[in-house]
Amino acid sequence: MTTALLVIATLVFLIVAHELGHFIAAKLLGVRVEEFGVGYPPRAFSFGTWGGTEYTLNWLPFGGFVRLFGEEQEHPRHGQGSFVDAPRWRQAVILVAGVSVNAVVAWLLFAGALSLGIPRTVESPEPGMSTRLVVSHVVPGSPADVAGLAVGDSILSMEDERGAQLAELTPDAAVDYIRDRGGKRIAIAFVHGDATTTAFAIPANAILPEAAGRPALGIGLALVTSDKASISGALADSIPLTAQQFKDVGRGLWQIISDALGGKPDISQVVGPVGIVSYVHQAEKNGFGYVLMLAGFISVNLAIVNLVPIPALDGGRLFVLGLEALMRRPAPKLAIQIINTLGIALVMILMIAVTYNDVVRLIAW
Numbered sequence: 128m129t130t131a132l133l134v135i136a137t138l139v140f141l142i143v144a145h146e147l148g149h150f151i152a153a154k155l156l157g158v159r160v161e162e163f164g165v166g167y168p169p170r171a172f173s174f175g176t177w178g179g180t181e182y183t184l185n186w187l188p189f190g191g192f193v194r195l196f197g198e199e200q201e202h203p204r205h206g207q208g209s210f211v212d213a214p215r216w217r218q219a220v221i222l223v224a225g226v227s228v229n230a231v232v233a234w235l236l237f238a239g240a241l242s243l244g245i246p247r248t249v250e251s252p253e254p255g256m257s258t259r260l261v262v263s264h265v266v267p268g269s270p271a272d273v274a275g276l277a278v279g280d281s282i283l284s285m286e287d288e289r290g291a292q293l294a295e296l297t298p299d300a301a302v303d304y305i306r307d308r309g310g311k312r313i314a315i316a317f318v319h320g321d322a323t324t325t326a327f328a329i330p331a332n333a334i335l336p337e338a339a340g341r342p343a344l345g346i347g348l349a350l351v352t353s354d355k356a357s358i359s360g361a362l363a364d365s366i367p368l369t370a371q372q373f374k375d376v377g378r379g380l381w382q383i384i385s386d387a388l389g390g391k392p393d394i395s396q397v398v399g400p401v402g403i404v405s406y407v408h409q410a411e412k413n414g415f416g417y418v419l420m421l422a423g424f425i426s427v428n429l430a431i432v433n434l435v436p437i438p439a440l441d442g443g444r445l446f447v448l449g450l451e452a453l454m455r456r457p458a459p460k461l462a463i464q465i466i467n468t469l470g471i472a473l474v475m476i477l478m479i480a481v482t483y484n485d486v487v488r489l490i491a492w
Contacts, residue, residue: 142190148228159208236423243416269345309342
């Protein structure tokens with residue numbers, strides 16, 4: 128029950144933040160906002176009207192909305208402050224503002240997670256920082272793979288047959304240590320899960336394609352710390368983290384679209400509301416920092432999905448605005464209605480399929 132409430136609260140927060148972006152941009156650009164609602168109708172009650180905008184709380188607690196004057200597509204109203212009468216660049220800015228706020232929220236959530244001590248990679252440890260050497264990649268069939276090393280394992284020590292140990296637990300020091308012991312057996316003590324074990328591996332050549340002549344074990348290493356980051360450090364470190372998440376999610380979405388266009392649609396890895404519940408439950412077990420991290424990831428997903436050119440999403444409306452700008456006239460209403468109907472049907476079919484996959488995954492677990 129607690130997990131379900133946390134999921135609802137997270138989704139409401141992220142969607143309301145998205146709508147707040149539309150709201151702020153509309154206010155700044157002179158478009159009248161008739162209603163700012165938390166939740167979806169039917170209406171529970173109204174907080175009142177300020178600045179020409181009514182603020183409401185609605186019964187369906189799964190998000191929020193902003194109702195702009197003149198944004199109706201079938202019978203848009205005209206006049207001062209009408210969305211449809213605003214220059215197209217202003218309409219575009221208002222639509223993009225929601226996505227922009229989701230990006231900012233993701234950045235702040237990631238920063239909050241780092242400040243609470245979420246594990247993160249560092250280039251070099253600061254004075255007093257506790258770090259561990261973690262396996263970030265294992266080449267299939269390599270000596271490390273055969274020895275049983277896996278991604279996520281923490282290296283505790285390395286020792287050769289003469290008793291010489293790895294002096295410094297850093298990626299660079301480990302690479303040099305391994306390189307100097309080609310053909311010689313190395314004892315590697317590491318933590319896998321909750322167990323500490325020792326494995327033996329012999330560095331060999333031709334393990335890494337980019338360095339065929341260098342002895343290697345076939346592992347990637349990263350220096351990881353779980354120390355709490357300072358506020359300024361967390362804000363700085365979360366910038367590249369947010370950018371990387373946008374790249375990864377965008378690449379994954381493009382792969383799904385490419386597969387669908389190629390006749391091989393695969394949505395098995397797409398997670399819907401039911402699946403989010405299970406992920407939030409797992410994050411709860413690890414601490415609130417992980418919940419913030421997951422919320423940031425969801426915010427990135429919301430931002431990117433909203434840019435997909437499907438009607439009823441911001442991306443679809445931006446696509447129509449682009450067509451109207453090229454044609455120098457409004458798009459035909461009948462065509463927009465047909466596209467909207469097909470788009471909504473597509474979204475419903477996708478949601479049903481994703482929910483089915485979520486349920487199957489839950490049963491499998």
